[in-house]
Amino acid sequence: MVQPAVPEVVEQDIYESIEARTEALHGLRELGPPDLVHLIKAQHKSGVKEIGTYHFVTGVDASSSAALAAYINTLTYTIGENQIWFGKPQSWRITTGIYCCYNAFTRMDMRVKVTIPGSVKTYAVDERGQEHATTDQMWLETYLCSVLRALQYADEPLNKITGLRKFNPITSTEVEHKFLDAAERLFMKGWQLGSDPEVQVPNLLTNHLTTGLLKYIHTTGRFASGINLFEKLRTKEPEIASLLARVLIDADEEVRAVQLLYDTVKLLPMESSLLDVQAQFCMSKGRYDLALECAKRAVNSAPSEFTTWERLAQVYLRLEEYELALLTLNSCPMFTYTDKDAPKMPSPAKIHLPVLPESALEEMNDDYDARNEPVDATLSKLQAQHLKGTFARAYKILTEICKQVGWDALLKYRSSVFVMEEEYRQEKRSSVIAIRDADVSSVTSKKSTDGTPPTPKQNGETSEPAENGDSSTGETAEGGDQVKDPSPVIEKPEETVAPEEVKSGSDDNKAEEQPKQPEKYARLQNKRLCERWLDHLFMVLYEDLRVYTIWRAEFSQYKEQSIPYTKSALEWEMFGTLAERLHHQTEAIEAFNAALKIRFSPRALTGILADQEARKDHRGALNTIIKLTAWQYRWYSEFSTSLLYSIRKLIEDEGAVKVRSIVQATNLPQSVLDLTHHYAQLCAAFRSSGSDG
Structure with a gap:
C-alpha cells in the first residue's frame, strides 16, 4: 500500500523544534502531542550547509527504540535521493534523525537519536529537560500512549497541525493482540492519562484509555476481542461491567448485556456508569419511563458529573417534559474546555507540502486559500460554531427542544421556570x-392608641420612581x-x-x-x-435562528424571482453547518451541495455522507468516501476512524464483493480507487461481518 507523502517544516535554526518541545513538556496534561520527527539534511555538494526539518506523525509502532529507528530509516529512502524540493529535483542526505514520543504515564518524552551511518542512542527527557535511562515498562507505556493518540487524532481537522502524517496503528489481528495486552496490563493506571473535557475527574471507567478502547472496538467491529478483554478485567473490578455491557449492546448481544447489568446493579446499586448504560439502553428501546428512573439515580450517584445530568435532560426531552428538561439543563455542572495537547513550535523558515500523485483529483484545488474567500460578517460572528465541550453538548439539547416546540414556545417554557x-x-x-x-x-x-390623629400620606410616597x-x-x-x-x-x-x-x-x-x-x-x-451560561446559550440560539430565518427568506425570495442567489463556497459551508446545528437536514444538504458546485469541500462532503448513510444510499456514500479518502491522503493521512467505520457498515449491509465492484465501477483514477480498497482490505483482515466474500 502506498504511504502518504512526507511534509517538511524547515527550521530557522537547527534543533529549535527539539528545544521547543522540551520546554513545553511541563505544560502537558493529557495524552501529549503527536510524535515529533526531526531530521538534519545535507546535500552531496560540498560547501552546502546543513538544514533542520521536522514533521509530526501518529500511528507509528513505538513499542521499542528499534521500531522508531526503523521509521527514520524509511525516510532516508522516501525523502533522500532525487527528492522534489520546492519544485526542483535535489539530492539530500539525512545525517541525523531524532524521534520524540511522549509517555503520558511517566510524563517523559522518549527519544531515539539515529546517526546515519553510525549509532542509535535512546533516552528519556523529563519536564526539567534532564535525561534518564529507558526501561521495558516505559516502552510498554509509550506504545499504549502512541496508539491512543493515533485514535484520538484520527479525525482531527487536517489543517489543525501543519505537517502531520497519520498512520493506522493497528493493521492486523496480531497487532491488535499486542495493543489489547498492553491495555490490560496498564488498565488500572488509565486514570492517569486524563479524560475527555466533559468529564470532571478521570477515574477507572472514564479516561482516555477506556475511550480509546471503546472507539477502536466500535470502529473495527472487533467485539469478541473487546468482550474477552473486559471479561478478564471485570474479575478484578466489578464496575467494569458497564464497559462490557456497552460492547455487548454494540455487538447486538442485548440479552447478555441486560442480564449482566441486572446482576451487577444488585451488587453495586449506586454505580453511576451502570445506571447510565441502563438509561441509554431503555431510551434506545423507547421506554423513557424506565430510563427516567435510571437517569435520576445516576444523578444522585454522581451529581458533580455533566454526563449524568445530560442523560436526565435527554430523557425529559423525549418525554416532552420541556420545563423539567430546562431545569435539568440549568443544573448541569459546566467545565472549562481543555483542548488536546497541541505542539507549540517557533515560526518556520519554509514549509514543504508535497502532493502525493496517487491521491490527485481534478476537483481538488491546491491553490485555494480560504483567507481570500469572502464571508458575511453575520455568519463569521455566530458564536455557536465555536462552542466546545459541555457547552456544545448543552447547546445541542437546547436546539433539540427548540426544534420540537418552536422558538416562541421555548421562550414561554423559559419564562415559566426561570x-x-x-x-x-x-x-x-x-x-x-x-x-x-x-x-x-x-x-x-x-398613634390612634395614643390619641394622636394619623398624618396623611404625601402624594407619591408609596411609589418607586x-x-x-x-x-x-x-x-x-x-x-x-x-x-x-x-x-x-x-x-x-x-x-x-x-x-x-x-x-x-x-x-x-x-x-x-x-x-x-x-x-x-x-x-x-x-x-x-437561570445560570448565566444558559442565559447566554439562549442568546446564541437566538442569533442562530435569526440568521437562519434571514437566509431562508432571502433564498426563497431570490428563487421566486428566478434570480441566482450568489454566495461563496465558505458561506455555503457555514449555512450548511448552521442548518445542521438547528436540525434542518434538508436545508443543510442543499447548502452543502451548493458549496460543492463551486469547489471541492471536505466539510460539505462529510455532511452529505451522513445524510447518504441515513438514507441507505450506498452508491452515493461510496462515491463520497472515495473523494474523502483521496483528500485524506492528499494531506498525509492514511487512517480515519470515521471512514473505516463507514466502509465497515457498508460491507456489513452489502457484502465485500458488491462494495468492491461499486468502487471499481466509479469513474475515477485507479490510484484513487486503490486508496479506498485499502479500507476494505482492513475489514477483511479483521474478518468483519460481510467481508468473507
Whole structure:
C-alpha cells in the first residue's frame, strides 16, 4: 500500500523544534502531542550547509527504540535521493534523525537519536529537560500512549497541525493482540492519562484509555476481542461491567448485556456508569419511563458529573417534559474546555507540502486559500460554531427542544421556570410597597392608641420612581431592539434576573427585619434563577435562528424571482453547518451541495455522507468516501476512524464483493480507487461481518 507523502517544516535554526518541545513538556496534561520527527539534511555538494526539518506523525509502532529507528530509516529512502524540493529535483542526505514520543504515564518524552551511518542512542527527557535511562515498562507505556493518540487524532481537522502524517496503528489481528495486552496490563493506571473535557475527574471507567478502547472496538467491529478483554478485567473490578455491557449492546448481544447489568446493579446499586448504560439502553428501546428512573439515580450517584445530568435532560426531552428538561439543563455542572495537547513550535523558515500523485483529483484545488474567500460578517460572528465541550453538548439539547416546540414556545417554557428580570423588579416593587403599607398601618394604629390623629400620606410616597424609570427605560430599549430587528419573526429573548442581583438586593435585608410582613416574592418561589451560561446559550440560539430565518427568506425570495442567489463556497459551508446545528437536514444538504458546485469541500462532503448513510444510499456514500479518502491522503493521512467505520457498515449491509465492484465501477483514477480498497482490505483482515466474500 502506498504511504502518504512526507511534509517538511524547515527550521530557522537547527534543533529549535527539539528545544521547543522540551520546554513545553511541563505544560502537558493529557495524552501529549503527536510524535515529533526531526531530521538534519545535507546535500552531496560540498560547501552546502546543513538544514533542520521536522514533521509530526501518529500511528507509528513505538513499542521499542528499534521500531522508531526503523521509521527514520524509511525516510532516508522516501525523502533522500532525487527528492522534489520546492519544485526542483535535489539530492539530500539525512545525517541525523531524532524521534520524540511522549509517555503520558511517566510524563517523559522518549527519544531515539539515529546517526546515519553510525549509532542509535535512546533516552528519556523529563519536564526539567534532564535525561534518564529507558526501561521495558516505559516502552510498554509509550506504545499504549502512541496508539491512543493515533485514535484520538484520527479525525482531527487536517489543517489543525501543519505537517502531520497519520498512520493506522493497528493493521492486523496480531497487532491488535499486542495493543489489547498492553491495555490490560496498564488498565488500572488509565486514570492517569486524563479524560475527555466533559468529564470532571478521570477515574477507572472514564479516561482516555477506556475511550480509546471503546472507539477502536466500535470502529473495527472487533467485539469478541473487546468482550474477552473486559471479561478478564471485570474479575478484578466489578464496575467494569458497564464497559462490557456497552460492547455487548454494540455487538447486538442485548440479552447478555441486560442480564449482566441486572446482576451487577444488585451488587453495586449506586454505580453511576451502570445506571447510565441502563438509561441509554431503555431510551434506545423507547421506554423513557424506565430510563427516567435510571437517569435520576445516576444523578444522585454522581451529581458533580455533566454526563449524568445530560442523560436526565435527554430523557425529559423525549418525554416532552420541556420545563423539567430546562431545569435539568440549568443544573448541569459546566467545565472549562481543555483542548488536546497541541505542539507549540517557533515560526518556520519554509514549509514543504508535497502532493502525493496517487491521491490527485481534478476537483481538488491546491491553490485555494480560504483567507481570500469572502464571508458575511453575520455568519463569521455566530458564536455557536465555536462552542466546545459541555457547552456544545448543552447547546445541542437546547436546539433539540427548540426544534420540537418552536422558538416562541421555548421562550414561554423559559419564562415559566426561570425568574425574568422584569417580573422580578415588579415583584420587588410590590413587596416593598406591601412592607411600607404594613409600616404605616402599625404607626397609625400606635398613634390612634395614643390619641394622636394619623398624618396623611404625601402624594407619591408609596411609589418607586427610580424603579419605574428603570423599567420604562428597559421596555423602551427592548421595543427599540424589536423595531431594528431585521427578522421580526424571531422574538428576541428577554433577560433573566442575574443571581448576583438577587443575592445583593438591599431590600432583602430590610424585609428580614419585619417580623409580620407579607410573604416576600410569593409568585417567584416556584421559579429558579437561570445560570448565566444558559442565559447566554439562549442568546446564541437566538442569533442562530435569526440568521437562519434571514437566509431562508432571502433564498426563497431570490428563487421566486428566478434570480441566482450568489454566495461563496465558505458561506455555503457555514449555512450548511448552521442548518445542521438547528436540525434542518434538508436545508443543510442543499447548502452543502451548493458549496460543492463551486469547489471541492471536505466539510460539505462529510455532511452529505451522513445524510447518504441515513438514507441507505450506498452508491452515493461510496462515491463520497472515495473523494474523502483521496483528500485524506492528499494531506498525509492514511487512517480515519470515521471512514473505516463507514466502509465497515457498508460491507456489513452489502457484502465485500458488491462494495468492491461499486468502487471499481466509479469513474475515477485507479490510484484513487486503490486508496479506498485499502479500507476494505482492513475489514477483511479483521474478518468483519460481510467481508468473507
